[in-house]
Amino acid sequence: MLPLIGLLLGIAVGLLLEPTLPLVLQPYLPIAIVAAMDALFGAFRAYLEGIFSDRVFVTSFISNVLIAALIVWIGDQIGVGSQLSTAVVVVLGIRIFTNAAAIRRALFHA
Amino acid sequence: MPEKPGSRSWRSLLRPGRGQVIAAVILFVVGLGGVVQIRMNAADDAYTNARREDLIQILDGLGTESRRLEGEIAELEQTRANLRSGADSQRVAREETEQRLDELSILAGTVPAKxxxxxxxxxxxxxxxxxxxxxxxxxxxxxxxxxxxxxxxxxxxxxxxxxxxxxxxxxxxxxxxxxxxxxxxxxxxxxxxxxxxxxxxxxxxxxxxxxxxxxxxxxxxxxxxTSLHRPVKNQYARPASAAPTPR
The missing domain is CATH 3.30.70.1880 (Protein of unknown function DUF881)
Incomplete structure (x- = not known):
């Protein structure tokens, strides 16, 4: 329940305060969001399987976000930024689907 | 005693564990970031995600368009200058005509003079x-x-x-x-x-x-x-050629 409230609060703050990100960080935000989604799905799966650990969650979340952004940043430096961001999105997308499948199995036993 | 469904989440709301708080904070960050990204994306989606070739093409198109519009501006300014000089010459012609009219009316005695x-x-x-x-x-x-x-x-x-x-x-x-x-x-x-x-x-x-x-x-x-001469329309005499237009 509390995490849901946190999510809604974040959306509300984003809509009402309209914060802006520094221009330097703007290209990495989409990748960071995908990485965060991956971490969230992983956490939800672990929660359903009864092996949720908040320390693992926080660590995985932060490291996922940072590593995804770092990969894209390096890609930008060496001129393959768009390709690498595609690669990151694909990998994270596969992981999200895997987690989602596990969540589905745990929830509906199907 | 079996727990009612949903009571677990209610209880967790009242006494949130550390995991709940951490998840809430992280989801807050994710929601915030998502909204920011969606708003940014809606604001300038046309160019941020465009490839370099597309951008070059867009720039090219804009260059062509601006050249075309500059040509149009020059053309319209030319037209405006023409119209203005036309209006000027028309004004001069009208002034001359009015002057002629004054002279001729005094000569013909159709207006008072002083x-x-x-x-x-x-x-x-x-x-x-x-x-x-x-x-x-x-x-x-x-x-x-x-x-x-x-x-x-x-x-x-x-x-x-x-x-x-x-x-x-x-x-x-x-x-x-x-x-x-x-x-x-x-x-x-x-x-x-x-x-x-x-x-x-x-x-x-x-x-x-x-x-x-x-x-x-x-x-x-x-x-x-102040006395006036009443002009009589010529019965027989007609101009042999068209009246000369003033300039």
Whole structure:
């Protein structure tokens, strides 16, 4: 329940305060969001399987976000930024689907 | 006692564990970031995600478009200049036409006129000032540059004005003129007076023994001529060629 409230609060703050990100960080935000989604799905799966650990969650979340952004940043430096961001999105997308499948199995036993 | 479904989440809301708080904080961050990203994406989606080739193409298109619009601006400015000079020349033509109209209306006697000039009073007790004498007087005045001539405040002397004797009376343009005569003339007062007074001229003729009258000539700063000549439409005469347009 509390995490849901946190999510809604974040959306509300984003809509009402309209914060802006520094221009330097703007290209990495989409990748960071995908990485965060991956971490969230992983956490939800672990929660359903009864092996949720908040320390693992926080660590995985932060490291996922940072590593995804770092990969894209390096890609930008060496001129393959768009390709690498595609690669990151694909990998994270596969992981999200895997987690989602596990969540589905745990929830509906199907 | 079996727990009711949902009671676990209610209990967790009232006494949140550390994991719940951490998840809430992280979801807060994710929600915030997502909204920011969606708003940014909606604001300038056309260019942030465009590839370099697309951007070059867009830039090219914009360059072409701006060149085309610059050409259009130059064309329209040319048109505007043309129209402005056209309006100017039209204004000049209209001013010239109005000036011509003024001159011609004064010449034709269809408008009142005002200006420096002289007033001549001719008294001839013996009524010997004939149409011929009056015509001579008008000729002298015209010679001296008279622009407007009026007899007795009633008759405007124009190109077609005629003079006749009717017994002892004088008739000008069909109107009987009573004595003494007053002739008002607009023109250079000095030359007009000289033209009237020179030896053997108008004054000496009238004051001479043959007529035996008297003439008084006074120079005036402003002579006002209000009588008008009613123009008659030409019955026979037509312009041989089209009237010249003023410039």
């Amino acid at each position: 200006g420096p000039g002289i007033r001549m009073r001719i008294t001839d007790p013996e009524q010997k000032v004939t149409a011929g004498v009056l015509l001579d007087a008008v000729q002298e005045m015209r010679d001296a540059g008279a622009e407007v001539i009026e007899v007795n405040d009633r008759v405007r002397v124009v190109a077609s004005t005629w003079f006749a004797d009717e017994g002892a009376a004088l008739v000008v343009d069909g109107q009987r003129i009573s004595r003494p005569l007053t002739v008002e003339v607009i023109g250079d007062p000095h030359s007009l007076e000289e033209a009237a007074r020179f030896r053997g001229g108008l004054v000496s003729e009238i004051t001479g023994p043959r007529v035996g009258g008297a003439v008084s000539v006074e120079r005036l700063e402003s002579v006002e001529v």
